[in-house]
Amino acid sequence: MATTREQTKAAREAKLDELHERLTGAVEQLVSGEDWTRALAFAAHFRTRSFSNTLLIWEQHQGAYEAGLVPEPFSSYVAGYQQWQGLGRQVQKGQPGYQILAPVTDRFATATPADAESWRRLGKGEKPRPGEVVRTRMVGVRSAYVWDASQTTGDPMPEPPAPRLLEGDAPASGYTIPYVSTWAARVDGKEPVEVVKATGERVRKTALAVLDRLDTTQVADGTPPGLDRDVAHRGAPGLTRPTPQQAAPLPDAGARPVPVVEGRGL
16 A cells, blocks of 8 residues: 555656656746747736746647647637536547646644644544634645647637727837846846746736736636636536635744645746
C-alpha cells in the first residue's frame, strides 16, 4: 500500500514538474513589448484566471490550432470535463485537454476564529468539535485539465457580450514594456521567469480591480455562461454553491503556515 501511495505521489509530482517546465517555456517567450502586448490581450479574455494559467491555456491552444484540432487561434471559453457536461455539452473524442494548475484545499477548524494560531487541520472524515467553525484553505496545487468550447458539442453557446468602444482620442504615451533581458534579470535573488510571472499577475489583478468598478458591458472572461468557478463541488464542479461557512477563507495575517508548492502560483 505504501508503495502505491509513493508511486501516486511521484506521478503527481512528475506532472507538476512537467507543467512547471511548460509554464517556464511560455514565460521565456515574453521577450519583447509586442510579446507582452499579445499575452496581455489574451489574458484580458481570461482575467479571472491567474496569469500563469492564462499562459498555459494560450500556449496549449496555439499548439492545438497548429495541429488542426481547433478552428480559431484564440481560445474563447474553457471549463473542465464535468463542468462542460453540466452545461449540456460534451468534449469531442480525441480532443486533448489543456493542463493547468488547480488548487488543493483542506478543512480547518477552530472555536475562536479571531485567533489565527487556533486553527487546526481536520483529518480525512474528521468532524469538528461542538462550537467549532470550519473553513477551507489552499494547501497546495495539482494539475487539472480544461477544454475550449470549440472542443465540445451540445447545447448552443450564447454569444459573448460585445462592449462598445469609447469614443475620443486616448492620451499619447511613449511607454513600452521593456525586454525581459533588461529588467527581469536585474532583480536580485529572483529568477527572471518568476519576476515575469509576478509582474503579469499584478497587472491582471490591477486591471480586474478597475473593471469590477465599471458598470459597462465587458468582454467575456473565459468562463462559460452559467458556470460558477468559485464553487468546488465534487459531483458537478462549479454547478452547486456550498454554504458561506464552508467557502469562507482563513485569515491571512499571522495565520499558521501550511505547505504550498513554491513557484507555482495559480
